[in-house]
Amino acid sequence: MPADRAPTRIQKKNRAAILEAALDVFSSHGFRGSTVDQIAKAAGLSKPNLLYYFPSKEAIFNELMAGLLDTWLDPLRALDPDGEPLEEILAYVQRKLQMSRDFPRESRLYANEIVQGAPRLHDVIASDLNGLVEEKAQLLQGWMDAGRINRAHPKHLLFSIWSLTQHYADFDAQVRTLMGDEDPFDAAPQYLETLYRRMLTPQS
Amino acid sequence: MPADRAPTRIQKKNRAAILEAALDVFSSHGFRGSTVDQIAKAAGLSKPNLLYYFPSKEAIFNELMAGLLDTWLDPLRALDPDGEPLEEILAYVQRKLQMSRDFPRESRLYANEIVQGAPRLHDVIASDLNGLVEEKAQLLQGWMDAGRINRAHPKHLLFSIWSLTQHYADFDAQVRTLMGDEDPFDAAPQYLETLYRRMLTPQS
DNA sequence: CAATGATTTGACCAACTGGTCAAACTCACG
DNA sequence: CGTGAGTTTGACCAGTTGGTCAAATCATTG
Numbered sequence: 338m339p340a341d342r343a344p345t346r347i348q349k350k351n352r353a354a355i356l357e358a359a360l361d362v363f364s365s366h367g368f369r370g371s372t373v374d375q376i377a378k379a380a381g382l383s384k385p386n387l388l389y390y391f392p393s394k395e396a397i398f399n400e401l402m403a404g405l406l407d408t409w410l411d412p413l414r415a416l417d418p419d420g421e422p423l424e425e426i427l428a429y430v431q432r433k434l435q436m437s438r439d440f441p442r443e444s445r446l447y448a449n450e451i452v453q454g455a456p457r458l459h460d461v462i463a464s465d466l467n468g469l470v471e472e473k474a475q476l477l478q479g480w481m482d483a484g485r486i487n488r489a490h491p492k493h494l495l496f497s498i499w500s501l502t503q504h505y506a507d508f509d510a511q512v513r514t515l516m517g518d519e520d521p522f523d524a525a526p527q528y529l530e531t532l533y534r535r536m537l538t539p540q541s
Numbered sequence: 542m543p544a545d546r547a548p549t550r551i552q553k554k555n556r557a558a559i560l561e562a563a564l565d566v567f568s569s570h571g572f573r574g575s576t577v578d579q580i581a582k583a584a585g586l587s588k589p590n591l592l593y594y595f596p597s598k599e600a601i602f603n604e605l606m607a608g609l610l611d612t613w614l615d616p617l618r619a620l621d622p623d624g625e626p627l628e629e630i631l632a633y634v635q636r637k638l639q640m641s642r643d644f645p646r647e648s649r650l651y652a653n654e655i656v657q658g659a660p661r662l663h664d665v666i667a668s669d670l671n672g673l674v675e676e677k678a679q680l681l682q683g684w685m686d687a688g689r690i691n692r693a694h695p696k697h698l699l700f701s702i703w704s705l706t707q708h709y710a711d712f713d714a715q716v717r718t719l720m721g722d723e724d725p726f727d728a729a730p731q732y733l734e735t736l737y738r739r740m741l742t743p744q745s
Numbered sequence: 746c747a748a749t750g751a752t753t754t755g756a757c758c759a760a761c762t763g764g765t766c767a768a769a770c771t772c773a774c775g
Numbered sequence: 776c777g778t779g780a781g782t783t784t785g786a787c788c789a790g791t792t793g794g795t796c797a798a799a800t801c802a803t804t805g
Contacts, residue, residue: 347772347782365658370573373763386783388764448656448711452649454569455714462718470719487739493725493732496716500708501701507652510659512700514666515674521697528697535691536739551752551802577793590753592794 352390354380356404359397364442367449368398368457398457402450405443406461412436413495416473422480423537430498430529437506438522444506470495486537501529556594558584560608563601568646571653572602572661602661606654609647610665616640617699620677626684627741634702634733641710642726648710674699690741705733 344352358379362371373394377387391397412432417425437444450458470492477491505512505521512521548556562583566575577598581591595601616636621629641648654662674696681695709716709725716725 345773345781351782367571367574367653367657370571370657372761374761383784384763385765385785389782392764394763445656448652449571451712451715452652452656453571453574455718459714459718462715466715467719489735490728490732492720493728496708496712497705497732497736500704500712504700504704508655508700508704510663511655511666511670514659514663515671516696524694524697528694528701531693532701532736532740536736549751549802555752576791578791587754588793589755589795593752596794598793 348390351380351382351386355382355387355390355397356401359401360442360446363398363401364446364449367453368394401446402458402461405446406465409436409443409447410466410469413469413473416476418476418479422485423534426477426486426498426537427530427533430502430533431526433498433502434505434522434526434529437502437504441506441509444503445509448503448507484539487539489536498533501532552594555584555586555590559586559591559594559601560605563605564646564650567602567605568650568653571657572598605650606662606665609650610669613640613647613651614670614673617673617677620680622680622683626689627738630681630690630702630741631734631737634706634737635730637702637706638709638726638730638733641706641708645710645713648707649713652707652711688743691743693740702737705736 355376359371359376362376362379366375371394373387374384376394376397377384380387391400412429415432416429450456455462474491474495477486477494480486481488481491505525509521559580563575563580565583566580570579575598577591578588580598580601581588584591595604616633619636620633654660659666678695678699681690681698684690685692685695709729713725
């Protein structure tokens, strides 16, 4: 238990190493499937040493989740009410897709939690996420009412964006096996752009 | 270990109860997160009694997976080369969506496995699933070349269908929290029909 | 109803797991 | 260099877990 003082050089390094290792381990085995020993080994520490920096396995997990959720929702927050609707949405899709490519472990960590019923995340989803979604769903609805994009259920539209983009991270094992040599991220941006453009471009 | 003879009445009942209980437990906690005791209790048996019917936790899991994959791929197999392309695809989407509603545990069980890197499924994906996907991707490509549906990367098209439909089962906890009182499956069929119709209807 | 095979169980085991603790070691700084 | 705080570790513990086994109970059928 390092004191409340400013973190020392060693504390900074080790806490970062632990979180990095925990992301690796938790995202590929889930919370219950991961052991403190695994994380410690991956971080290059002994188990008691790891527990000197974090009070428990759950504390590591929680800190990881807290940090994750914030950055995870940033792209949605960035959806600009004053922008050109279709371009805003397409940009959001591409940003989310890039996050799946660049931070697949974060995506899988989140997926692991939700698939298992979000036992440790229910509160934060019901509060933070729900508020943001309501706000952005109304924004989308406004654009539809103004005829600037095609009509579609705004929440389902958001779900579909999350689903399609995160699929490339969450189901990476399956996608890569089925794509063979081809990198899924070569064609994915084009595919999703086409999909949402055709779907949302206003029609007479 | 029941003999190789025809299963008795009791064997049939208990094996079925075990698989049903295991589906419940595995799909909501993953393989490592589930305990034999949990499954036994859910099946109304003692742990040693359960292990009288299945040699190990892994054996239960494998039998469950084997049964699952077959029914899981049936809708894709049913994609008919001689049908009307757009209607065939839309029907496939709806069938998959219904499976997400009617068999969400199966979907989550599968998702759990893939998210964690498909350690126990890699072989079957690389062989069975890959063959079927190649075949159907070519079918889709043929329809596109003939101008009967809009062009799009056929494998990504399949991925998107899986992703969008299974999302409602796999991320059920999140979707229901964000939808409030509204049942997600009320608007989902319409939303997906619209999406794929707009995307695939041939344009000049 | 006897007897034989199928079913069930309590007691048990070894391996693993999250976490503790006192002792040892290392480092920064006066 | 010495000294006190910060860091690391081996030994340990209690609870859980997958799995075994002999003995007991039950069901079937001759």
